[in-house]
Amino acid sequence: MEILVATENTHKLKELSAIFADHTLFTPHEKGIEYFFEETGETFLANAQGKALALHEQAGSPVIADDSGLVVPALGGEPGVYSARYGSPAGGPNLDTPERNRYLLGKMEGLTDRRSYFVCCMVLVLTPERFFVAQETLPGRIISEPRGSYGFGYDPLFYLNEYNQTVAELPEAEKNKISHRGRAGIRLRAVLDSL
Amino acid sequence: MEILVATENTHKLKELSAIFADHTLFTPHEKGIEYFFEETGETFLANAQGKALALHEQAGSPVIADDSGLVVPALGGEPGVYSARYGSPAGGPNLDTPERNRYLLGKMEGLTDRRSYFVCCMVLVLTPERFFVAQETLPGRIISEPRGSYGFGYDPLFYLNEYNQTVAELPEAEKNKISHRGRAGIRLRAVLDSL
Numbered sequence: 001m002e003i004l005v006a007t008e009n010t011h012k013l014k015e016l017s018a019i020f021a022d023h024t025l026f027t028p029h030e031k032g033i034e035y036f037f038e039e040t041g042e043t044f045l046a047n048a049q050g051k052a053l054a055l056h057e058q059a060g061s062p063v064i065a066d067d068s069g070l071v072v073p074a075l076g077g078e079p080g081v082y083s084a085r086y087g088s089p090a091g092g093p094n095l096d097t098p099e100r101n102r103y104l105l106g107k108m109e110g111l112t113d114r115r116s117y118f119v120c121c122m123v124l125v126l127t128p129e130r131f132f133v134a135q136e137t138l139p140g141r142i143i144s145e146p147r148g149s150y151g152f153g154y155d156p157l158f159y160l161n162e163y164n165q166t167v168a169e170l171p172e173a174e175k176n177k178i179s180h181r182g183r184a185g186i187r188l189r190a191v192l193d194s195l
Numbered sequence: 196m197e198i199l200v201a202t203e204n205t206h207k208l209k210e211l212s213a214i215f216a217d218h219t220l221f222t223p224h225e226k227g228i229e230y231f232f233e234e235t236g237e238t239f240l241a242n243a244q245g246k247a248l249a250l251h252e253q254a255g256s257p258v259i260a261d262d263s264g265l266v267v268p269a270l271g272g273e274p275g276v277y278s279a280r281y282g283s284p285a286g287g288p289n290l291d292t293p294e295r296n297r298y299l300l301g302k303m304e305g306l307t308d309r310r311s312y313f314v315c316c317m318v319l320v321l322t323p324e325r326f327f328v329a330q331e332t333l334p335g336r337i338i339s340e341p342r343g344s345y346g347f348g349y350d351p352l353f354y355l356n357e358y359n360q361t362v363a364e365l366p367e368a369e370k371n372k373i374s375h376r377g378r379a380g381i382r383l384r385a386v387l388d389s390l
Binding site: 119191 | 240244266312314322324325326327328329330331332381382384385386388389
């Protein structure tokens with residue numbers, strides 16, 4: 001099946017293409033399709049579904065979209081759906097990754113409960129009325145100094161107890177197998193296989 | 196896996212048990228669990244997810260919930276999420292099925308576009324942050340006289356072109372294979388198999 005992925009992030013497209021190996025994935029740019037969706041939802045689901053439907057409305061064909069983020073219960077769930085723009089001035093540009101990570105560490109100063117989890121909500125829309133959702137998590141904890149150079153975003157601060165490594169210390173293929181996004185993708189591939 | 200189904204409808208439990216044959220399904224009543232959720236959402240997804248989360252909060256274990264209904268585009272999408280209480284006085288009891296079906300036929304009098312579809316949105320909640328959704332449809336059209344005695348609700352008015360029968364003329368096993376609820380269940384079973 002040809003599927004449009006609501007991203008221009010080639011890293012994410014490559015990750016999903018490996019999971020949806022029997023299908024052909026494209027970015028909207030590759031197909032010359034423009035769409036607009038402002039991610040102002042209060043949940044990962046609202047953002048992922050809204051984005052998928054906005055792209056589907058323009059494309060008319062099957063679409064995958066996701067919204068992902070980091071949740072720290074001791075911060076009342078922050079940064080949550082605001083993960084990408086955490087610490088940025090309202091309406092201003094997003095902080096760059098090192099700044100944003102320092103912002104998070106500042107917020108967590110003195111907190112002993114450093115448990116955290118990544119969330120990915122992924123939506124596959126076939127038509128506006130036929131759609132499938134998988135929301136998966138990756139549990140870990142926030143350490144106080146960044147470690148590792150793989151991955152992106154909060155990965156260098158996110159420590160996996162089972163691996164004794166941060167996500168940024170895991171090679172990409174390893175990460176894709178266990179990550180929140182990888183797991184959500186595997187669920188939706190199972191749905192596609194059952195059609 | 197043991198899964199609680201947010202229904203006391205034994206017909207629905209039997210239908211889902213056949214689909215989730217490798218798992219053991221229970222009703223809340225069988226487990227002595229009480230929960231409350233008012234289905235006032237504007238979408239099938241909002242109702243199904245809200246119901247699943249409300250039951251999961253009480254039970255703490257995996258839960259399936261669904262919300263289903265009939266959509267008639269020529270009626271602006273009615274009865275939609277109001278399918279069960281269509282034509283009922285606000286706050287009053289639901290009409291019985293023959294009355295409700297007559298109410299729908301009255302609304303559709305003179306309409307030549309009689310296309311319609313059933314929708315089922317089914318949600319599987321493992322934890323509040325790990326959940327899966329399948330929304331499936333069954334397309335057909337509304338005829339002007341009820342036919343058949345199987346099924347329930349709008350089934351006697353819902354004609355399947357491919358089968359030259361109404362849903363109420365299809366034996367239960369046939370209906371389960373092609374129905375919106377059956378198809379949604381098959382998708383979620385595929386998700387469970389991939390865990």
